[in-house]
Amino acid sequence: MSFxxxxxxxxxxxxxxxxxxxxxxxxxxxxxxxxxxxxILPQELRPEEITEIARLADIIDESDGRSLYEELIExxxxxxxxxxxxxxxxxxxxxxxxxxxxxxxxxxxxALELCAKAVHADLSKTHVAVYRHVLDITIRIPKKLAGxxxxxxxxxxxxxxxxxxxxxxxxxxxxxxxxxxxxxxxAAEHGIAQTSCFVTVAGDAVANPRNVxxxxxxxxxxxxxxxxxxxxxxxxxxxxxxxxxxxxxPEEEKVGVxxxxxxxxxxxxxxxxxxxxxxxxxxxxxPEGLSASQLRRFAEFGRRDLLELYxxxxxxxxxxxxxxxxxxxxxxxxxxxxxxxxxxxxALAEKGGAAE
Amino acid sequence: xKKMNAAAASLMKDSFRKILFSNPVLVGGMVVxxxxxxxxxxxxxxxxxxxxxxxxxxVLLLAPLIAYFVPKTWRILCYxxxxxxxxxxxxAAVAPISPTIFDSLGIYLPLxxxxxxxxxxxxxxxxxxxxxxxLLDGICFSLGFLIVAVLIGGLRELFGSGTLWGYEILQRKxxxxxxxxxxxxxxxxxxxxxxxxxxxxxxxxxEHFSGGKEDQK
Amino acid sequence: xxxxxxxxxxxxxxxxxxxxxxxxTDMIVAMAPLYLIAWFYYGPRALLLGLTGAATAWVLxxxxxxxxxxxxxxxxxxxxxxxxxxxxxxxxxxxxxVVVTACVVAILAVKFPFGGTGNNLFNxxxxxxxxxxxxxxxxxxxxxxxxxxxxxxxxxxxxxxxSPAHSLMRGAIPSLDLFDMILGNTAGPMGAxxxxxxxxCGLYLLVRRTIGWRTPLxxxxxxxxxxxxxxxxxxxxxxxVGWELCSGMLLFGAVFMMTEPVTSPKRDFxxxxxxxxxGAVVMLFRYFGGFEDGFVFALILMNVFAPLFDRVCENxxxxxxxxxLLPKKPAPGAENPPKERKKLPKPGLxxxxxxxxxx
Numbered sequence: 001m002s003f004x005x006x007x008x009x010x011x012x013x014x015x016x017x018x019x020x021x022x023x024x025x026x027x028x029x030x031x032x033x034x035x036x037x038x039x040i041l042p043q044e045l046r047p048e049e050i051t052e053i054a055r056l057a058d059i060i061d062e063s064d065g066r067s068l069y070e071e072l073i074e075x076x077x078x079x080x081x082x083x084x085x086x087x088x089x090x091x092x093x094x095x096x097x098x099x100x101x102x103x104x105x106x107x108x109x110x111a112l113e114l115c116a117k118a119v120h121a122d123l124s125k126t127h128v129a130v131y132r133h134v135l136d137i138t139i140r141i142p143k144k145l146a147g148x149x150x151x152x153x154x155x156x157x158x159x160x161x162x163x164x165x166x167x168x169x170x171x172x173x174x175x176x177x178x179x180x181x182x183x184x185x186x187a188a189e190h191g192i193a194q195t196s197c198f199v200t201v202a203g204d205a206v207a208n209p210r211n212v213x214x215x216x217x218x219x220x221x222x223x224x225x226x227x228x229x230x231x232x233x234x235x236x237x238x239x240x241x242x243x244x245x246x247x248x249x250p251e252e253e254k255v256g257v258x259x260x261x262x263x264x265x266x267x268x269x270x271x272x273x274x275x276x277x278x279x280x281x282x283x284x285x286x287p288e289g290l291s292a293s294q295l296r297r298f299a300e301f302g303r304r305d306l307l308e309l310y311x312x313x314x315x316x317x318x319x320x321x322x323x324x325x326x327x328x329x330x331x332x333x334x335x336x337x338x339x340x341x342x343x344x345x346x347a348l349a350e351k352g353g354a355a356e
Numbered sequence: 357x358k359k360m361n362a363a364a365a366s367l368m369k370d371s372f373r374k375i376l377f378s379n380p381v382l383v384g385g386m387v388v389x390x391x392x393x394x395x396x397x398x399x400x401x402x403x404x405x406x407x408x409x410x411x412x413x414x415v416l417l418l419a420p421l422i423a424y425f426v427p428k429t430w431r432i433l434c435y436x437x438x439x440x441x442x443x444x445x446x447x448a449a450v451a452p453i454s455p456t457i458f459d460s461l462g463i464y465l466p467l468x469x470x471x472x473x474x475x476x477x478x479x480x481x482x483x484x485x486x487x488x489x490x491l492l493d494g495i496c497f498s499l500g501f502l503i504v505a506v507l508i509g510g511l512r513e514l515f516g517s518g519t520l521w522g523y524e525i526l527q528r529k530x531x532x533x534x535x536x537x538x539x540x541x542x543x544x545x546x547x548x549x550x551x552x553x554x555x556x557x558x559x560x561x562x563e564h565f566s567g568g569k570e571d572q573k
Numbered sequence: 574x575x576x577x578x579x580x581x582x583x584x585x586x587x588x589x590x591x592x593x594x595x596x597x598t599d600m601i602v603a604m605a606p607l608y609l610i611a612w613f614y615y616g617p618r619a620l621l622l623g624l625t626g627a628a629t630a631w632v633l634x635x636x637x638x639x640x641x642x643x644x645x646x647x648x649x650x651x652x653x654x655x656x657x658x659x660x661x662x663x664x665x666x667x668x669x670x671v672v673v674t675a676c677v678v679a680i681l682a683v684k685f686p687f688g689g690t691g692n693n694l695f696n697x698x699x700x701x702x703x704x705x706x707x708x709x710x711x712x713x714x715x716x717x718x719x720x721x722x723x724x725x726x727x728x729x730x731x732x733x734x735x736s737p738a739h740s741l742m743r744g745a746i747p748s749l750d751l752f753d754m755i756l757g758n759t760a761g762p763m764g765a766x767x768x769x770x771x772x773x774c775g776l777y778l779l780v781r782r783t784i785g786w787r788t789p790l791x792x793x794x795x796x797x798x799x800x801x802x803x804x805x806x807x808x809x810x811x812x813x814v815g816w817e818l819c820s821g822m823l824l825f826g827a828v829f830m831m832t833e834p835v836t837s838p839k840r841d842f843x844x845x846x847x848x849x850x851x852g853a854v855v856m857l858f859r860y861f862g863g864f865e866d867g868f869v870f871a872l873i874l875m876n877v878f879a880p881l882f883d884r885v886c887e888n889x890x891x892x893x894x895x896x897x898l899l900p901k902k903p904a905p906g907a908e909n910p911p912k913e914r915k916k917l918p919k920p921g922l923x924x925x926x927x928x929x930x931x932x
Contacts, residue, residue, distance in 0.1 A: 010587070013587075091587075092587045093587070232578060233579065234578070234579065234580050235579060235580050235581075235582050235586065236579055237584075237586045239584075240584075241585065241586050241587045242584060242585035242586070242587060243584050243585065244584055244586060245584070246579075246580075246581045246582045246583065246584075246586065247579070247581075248577065248579055248581055249577060249579075250577060250579075263586060265586065268580040268582050269582060269586075269588050270580050270581075270582045274592070274593045274646070274648075274649070275689075275690060275691050276691050277593060277596075277651070277690060277691040277834050277835055278691060278834050278835045278836075278839065279596070279834035279839075280785075280834065280838075280839030280840070281591075283839045283840060284841070289890060289894075291839065291840065291883075291887055293839055294839075294883075294887075309891065310887065310891070311891065311894060314894070319584050319585035320585075322583070322584070322585050322588070323585050323587065323588055323589055324589050324591075325588075325589075326589070326591045326592050326593050326595070326596050327592070327593050328588055328592065330583040332583075332584070332585065333583040333584065528670065529708075530674060530704075530705075530708040530709075531707070531708050532704050532705075532707040532708040533708075535707065541682050541686075544686060545686070548686075
């Protein structure tokens with residue numbers, strides 16, 4: 001099935017980070033909050049109490065950045081059938097969500113139970129969603145994690161976008177990231193508020209690549225020092241490997257809840273720059289079926305009319321085109337930037353027109 | 357007196373430019389077809405240049421006069437009439453070059469009577485200028501045309517037929533050079549060379565050919 | 574690099590291990606067996622011709638880069654690939670100056686004036702070969718008999734035999750059987766006779782994803798169908814297909830020259846159309862053309878039309894995406910919405926937009 005869906009097959013490169021346990025960088029930085037329900041066992045909490053705990057513990061869902069409390073309230077209002085734990089890590093190296101699901105399955109199962117209760121959803125329909133494409137045989141994911149069914153997503157990158165599209169189409173689901181779920185369980189069991197985030201530290205310049213739980217606001221340099229650098233990196237990236245941001249000052253940059261990974265590479269691909277030879281691999285890789293090579297050229301010359309004709313507004317910024325380019329051109333960046341500037345111009349024009 | 361000298365000096369400089377840096381063929385893009393397809397040998401090149409001179413200069417000289425008497429719509433017809441009537445003289449002048457000159461040039465010789473300078477340039481520019489300017493224009497254009505035609509024709513004849521003005525020089529020849537596509541390629545390279553020279557000497561192109569490049573060095 | 578020694582790069586930060594260098598070296602590796610086979614059949618002259626072509630092309634590329642004021646990228650081997658392709662299209666007894674002329678034309682007239690690598694309008698090897706075919710047809714199309722050691726330098730006095738393509742052009746049956754032709758024991762262009770090796774090289778390139786399968790497949794299918802429908806020789810249809818596919822530089826061109834990334838269309842469906850149309854055009858050149866194998870001329874002609882196929886495909890996709898392929902039935906009572914037909918706009922004023930690239 002996934003053969004016919006466009007996209008690229010990426011080597012996941014999640015080992016050895018996935019097999020190693022998540023390690024807590026600063027255990028004593030955890031802070032507790034005044035938990036009015038600390039006497040009650042988590043399984044016996046009532047729905048309102050669960051949402052109250054989520055609010056008091058300041059839990060933020062790392063898959064979309066919203067507060068878990070708001071998500072639960074809103075999901076309860078619209079009525080959901082199933083709660084799904086988002087453990088989809090479709091970018092290479094990144095395994096911060098999947099690691100939690102595989103190493104702490106009981107806690108995740110409990111958290112899902114609590115969420116289901118909070119939004120009055122059907123407990124039998126809860127799932128853990130994971131991603132593993134068919135060529136990646138080193139990752140072992142069981143069919144059930146502590147009694148919860150595992151929903152398998154296969155196919156090519158970008159799979160997370162596709163999964164979210166699917167969830168949105170079936171409107172009666174609530175997706176929560178595994179990090180937020182872990183924090184919810186900790187809050188319910190021990191009254192610990194969320195002060196940390198889960199980050200994958202990887203790359204060929206890192207000596208001990210693993211998943212790390214770091215306090216929010218830790219500088220990137222500290223995290224890299226914690227895991228050790230095997231060589232001086234040429235590029236340090238904060239975020240995902242396909243969608244992350246390259247940083248210039250590791251001491252200034254700090255990690256946040258939405259940070260999925262910190263990657264340090266020995267060689268930057270920028271030193272390999274070539275020119276476009278029109279091979280068309282980017283066109284083939286685009287999951288939206290756009291003509292990436294042409295769009296890049298139009299973006300370079302600022303041809304607004306042709307950019308619109310070739311549907312630049314459908315670009316989702318996945319970076320598949322840049323990935324497959326043998327000349328290592330930044331195709332995706334150029335196209336997505338063009339899309340954003342065109343949208344901004346249109347918005348400005350409309351505002352100007354409306355003002356008159 | 358000084359003003360006239362300054363004007364004359366700038367006129368001379370302008371005209372000098374027209375030979376090379378504002379070459380009508382390579383920079384102005386005029387009369388391209390006849391030169392490139394017709395100039396396959398040195399004899400052809402000279403014939404074409406002579407015809408061009410004889411046919412175009414009278415038109416340029418008469419342009420202000422015709423513009424004075426004839427309404428706009430009919431002017432080009434009059435220019436064409438003038439150039440066509442000079443065609444006989446041109447053919448007579450060209451005939452002694454070689455007995456087969458008309459066969460080898462085919463239609464490109466008479467076609468020169470309707471070249472771009474006669475049809476467009478005279479209408480746009482020559483009408484408004486004086487006789488002296490037009491005369492210098494004509495002479496410089498003809499010289500520029502001659503240079504380009506001789507270069508293209510000479511190269512193509514030397515390497516394409518192994519001869520030069522009919523005398524055998526080379527043994528090996530690449531006969532594909534006589535085909536039009538090679539002519540276009542050679543003209544392209546020559547145009548690039550002229551542009552390179554222009555940049556080297558910091559010369560400015562003639563404003564009607566510059567295409568906005570006047571401020572560029 | 575800033576004071577921390579970090580380079581800023583754009584996402585994605587993981588890239589495929591393919592690079593321009595690997596693509597070009599794949600092509601060179603795929604051509605190596607052909608040169609070895611040519612060495613086996615014709616002696617070391619074949620290798621020297623290849624070396625001449627490659628060296629000339631590389632030197633000219635360097636000169637071209639200098640003339641443009643650029644430093645030449647040493648990993649850019651596309652000129653070397655062109656230089657190696659050209660001798661394979663010619664007979665092994667060809668004089669060296671013909672190969673040099675072809676390379677000169679290919680690099681100086683096709684690649685360099687239009688912008689260098691990635692900007693050539695036509696396949697450079699095809700134009701170089703076409704130029705020499707027009708200049709010296711008697712040299713370029715007279716093939717020596719295989720299994721004779723040719724003189725390395727100087728004039729070559731070789732026994733030439735009629736090639737199968739020539740026989741087909743005259744309407745006769747080639748004097749060899751198909752098995753000999755597959756093994757390359759015939760007269761023909763140096764690299765294009767050994768069908769088996771070409772197929773193996775083609776398979777290698779397919780697996781390495783250097784070339785796509787759509788263009789060669791549609792091309793060969795259409796050629797086969799036309800050969801079956803209108804055989805040139807007065808013999809069976811299946812034999813005709815075999816002879817057409819194995820004679821001249823057809824298979825070699827399908828694998829190495831039609832798939833050149835710069836001049837062929839980018840869209841999958843456009844590639845199929847392009848291959849099919851090229852097949853038809855090549856067969857027409859064979860039926861009605863003057864040379865015994867007009868493949869290069871057909872290729873140059875189709876290179877001109879390649880972007881057209883891309884445009885057609887893009888238009889179709891655009892209409893599918895916006896749902897204007899089939900007219901929508903308006904809801905009862907609703908206004909009839911105007912059909913969203915976007916015509917290709919005329920090139921308007923170029924406006925520069927600020928893009929965030931170029932970190």
